[in-house]
Amino acid sequence: MDAEIFKDILLAYGKAVGFLTTTIPGLTIGGLALAGLFLFSVWQAARNRSLACAAAGQKLKAGESVAIVGQEIYRLLVGAFAALPALIAVVAIAGTLYAVSDSLARFDELRLNAERISQLTAVVRNLEKRQKVIDVHVASTANGQVSLQLEFFDPSQGDQAVGRQDLTLPGATIYFDALVCNFDYAEIAAGRRVNLAIPYRVFSDQVAQANGIALNLRDAEGVPYMYARSETDVYGIAPEAYHERLRELLQIMDDERSARLTGIVRSVYGSAVHRRVVPGERFSIWIEQSGGLVIKTPRDF
Structure with a gap:
């Protein structure tokens, strides 16, 4: 037998x-x-x-x-x-x-x-990289209402925006909120930890965080544009397995209880960056390799 x-x-x-x-x-x-x-x-x-x-x-x-x-x-x-x-x-x-x-x-x-x-x-490992995720154009701040024009980026598509969103909310200081998942890097590389962040909403000094506006920066399958990778960019894992496990990873990150049970996730928490905006200005939201969000203006490059 x-x-x-x-x-x-x-x-x-x-x-x-x-x-x-x-x-x-x-x-x-x-x-x-x-x-x-x-x-x-x-x-x-x-x-x-x-x-x-x-x-x-x-x-x-x-x-x-x-x-x-x-x-x-x-x-x-x-x-x-x-x-x-x-x-x-x-x-x-x-x-x-x-x-x-x-x-x-x-x-x-x-x-x-x-x-x-x-x-x-x-x-x-494939997601642990510094990259631009959102370009922001402050279209107007008239009558205490901030109007923003957002462009979202997919690293596999270069500098070409893959998604756009216009939104308006009251206030003068704008916050970009992100979900941050802290991975216990003992499972990945001795002595290190990694944070992965997903920006997911915008609020202001007059709009409570819980009432913020959701960002439309995920594709039809629910994968954030910034986590897309071409087959040639994926390393250490087959492209098919990468996309399958990426979807699983996103489900883990969206559920804190499940995240803790995986054995590689240490914590899940929220983090926001903010800026007092003026009409006509442009800036970008970047994810650092450490997993934090930063705001960069053209003069920062």
Whole structure:
């Protein structure tokens, strides 16, 4: 038999045994099966006795029915005791097979989890870079309302903007809010940690953070433009695996509880940069390699 087929059989056996011995539905099924076998045995014995009585022209008495139940219980107990050595051997073999199956399942789980962590780590490495994510043009500040024209960038598309958004909100100081995920870099490179940030809303000195305007800087699949990578830019992981794990990573970052359970995420928190704006000015929002947001003006280059 092929080793892989034998392994699959063992794993299926282990799941079945685990279900029957460790879950309420499994224990219920097992108990009902044993009760059914006992009732069938009693019914068969009572039927045979009833047929014998009928052949002798007699009727089965109520007391005899009770005696039949007692006899069947006694017979089953004696049979179980007589077969005890064989039962012990069967249980021992079954237990050994279950232990082997459980060990194989745990090994597979550890291997797959290690592979998953390794791929997530490679994704984080690919995202750990300094880049421009938003160009901001302050179109107007008239009547206490700030009008902004935003352009979003995808590093795989060079300096060509891939998305635009116009928004207006009251105030004079504008805040760009970001979700920051702090990765425990012990899983990635000894002694280091990495922060990844995703800008996701704008608020002001007159608009509360919770009431800010969402930024439309994700593509149709929910991936931030700034995290797009061409196949030639991806390293340390196959491009197909990169995109698959990137989506998983984003789900992790969007759910703090799940993020902490992964084993590579230390914390998830919010961080904002701000600027008092004047009409006509232009500036850019950059993500630093450390994961922080910074505001840069043309004179900073």
